Amino acid sequence: MSEDGFRIITPSDLDDYRDRAGDIADAAWPVFMHHDPIANENWHELFDRFEAYQFAMLDTENDRMAAMGNSLPFQWTQALEELPEEGWDWVFLKAIEDHKNGIAPNIQSAIQIAILPDYQGQGLSVRMVRAMGAIGKSRGFKQLVAPVRPNQKSNYPLTGIDDYITWITDGGLPFDAWLRVHVRAGARIIKPCHGAMKIIGTRADWEQWSGLKFPQSGAYIVPGALTPMTMNIAKNEGLYIEPNVWMVHEL
């Protein structure tokens, strides 16, 4: 598949696929986002168990990897409105459990769509969403769900996610740019998942991740975080609980 200079590739197409995908993730996310223990312990499973659900967009003019998408299949037989509050962390583990136990999947979940900063604002995000859905569709799935990270929420860390997702533009689309991408690609919002990721670190970890100092316990605004991070000096622990938004694309 090739159109206007971009080609969809899969992990087996490039020897250094995972390195190059890692470079995109490094550029796309704030440092602390690389310290979700569920992600770090299980990332290899995407390639070990679900390789067919991983893909990237290659710029054919200069051979650069411009964007990447990660997803996985799992089984969900309840209503989508019942999807868990633990969104991202939960779906990653659920897919692995299902696969281990030989439970047949019936639905696809997005894990990540990341675009190299040089390629942002060029309409690649909608194409990435569609390319991801095409994978699930080819497997006969009827739905692609996604615990979506509303990226501009980081500018509004004191606003509740339930309120934030009701914000719309003059055109009636979601205010948030990433939510808007999914809606433009045909998705609808199901509900927020308030504990989609839990990132825990010591005070020294958080100081290194954020460039800030945490001399006392309390709530702190960390650049790139969607809600405040809570530092507990006595426990030497900073806890960030990231809220995401469950969305669904009918395939």
Next chain:
Amino acid sequence: MKQDRFRVITPTGDIDYRNLVRGLTKIVWPEFMLHDQVANELWHELLDRFADYQLALYDTQNNRVAAMGNSFPMRWDDTLENLPETGWDWAFAEAVRNHREGISPNVHCAIQIIIHPDYQGQRLSAPIIESVRAVTASNRLPALIIPLRPSEKSKYPLISLDDYLTWTNEAGLPFDPWLRAHARLGARIVKACHESKIIRGTRVEWEAWTQMKFPQSGRYVIPGALVPIEMNVEKDEGVYVEPNVWIVHEVK
């Protein structure tokens, strides 16, 4: 100090002064800080009434202004510990009133000491602070007081100013770099003034000032603000109440 390169210029001593410092304030501050009503109504008074108290550091190599200090004399007969909570806005209005009424001053107050972004990190904070203190001494005033804006508090908008002021670095100096610059030159913290500047705007104004949106009432973290602003959509009013720190340089 690089005295050969940087020269103190003043409105009375240098006819180009106004042109040279023009625009510096806008470069240094976040846009919303330029909408303090007290500042905007009274700014002209600095040159009209207190021209001898305004100065800038002029870079003779590049022929431009690198830093500026704005201050005035005023009267304060109570102890410094009783300086008002309304710090900056109060001091400016009070100094103008004192001058208008012919009340003789007994203290020097600085309301702005700024360094052009191109010159930050080049050790100009001590020279510009010392230049302002020299004005205190030359006017035979015993102290320089400042309702100071702690520059890095904006990274910690959810921490109360009173707590923030207790933070120190490993050397035992204030954590905040601007407070530290003053402490190194001998200043001491008097106390916080929690309502030093009050900035009000409509929702549309705040949106223009911040490039953000305020679809609902509530608290918002604004880039460059020391504490969150409070937006009231029903009243169509956003209010920012900036806390500052009263500090004092005793000048011998």
